[in-house]
Amino acid sequence: MEVLAALTRLQEETKCPICLDNLKDPITIDCGHNFCRSCIQQSQADLQEGFRCPVCRQQCDEGHYKINTQLGRMIETAKLLHLSGRKRKRQNHQGHYLRPIQE
Ligand SMILES: [Zn+2]
Ligand SMILES: [Zn+2]
Numbered sequence: 001m002e003v004l005a006a007l008t009r010l011q012e013e014t015k016c017p018i019c020l021d022n023l024k025d026p027i028t029i030d031c032g033h034n035f036c037r038s039c040i041q042q043s044q045a046d047l048q049e050g051f052r053c054p055v056c057r058q059q060c061d062e063g064h065y066k067i068n069t070q071l072g073r074m075i076e077t078a079k080l081l082h083l084s085g086r087k088r089k090r091q092n093h094q095g096h097y098l099r100p101i102q103e
Contacts, residue, residue: 007081014075017055018043022075026068029053030060034071 016023018039025037033055035043044051050059 007078010074010078014071014078022079023071026071026075028066028068028071030064031056031058034068037067040065 014023015021016026016036016039017033018035021036023034023036026034027037027040028034029040029051031053033053035054040051043054044062051062052059
């Protein structure tokens, strides 16, 4: 079940560390961490000077935020996978056999 394990991990990666929900309009800041755009804007409103990443505490420059549309699409895809994966049937390994090659 490596696919499911990877999927679970992917879903963890697509969570916002501030609101703990799926990232909305994800942006990537200087240190490489991702947050919702609205979460970052709210966090910034509390601070008069500079912004520190809530995860790694690195000071990040406001002008360096990058809107991460690729991650946004990945999150949408992960949601679809999650829905379709719920009713997955358990696979049976006994259904196959090999025929010996005859010469
Ligand atoms: Zn958020
Ligand atoms: Zn960080």
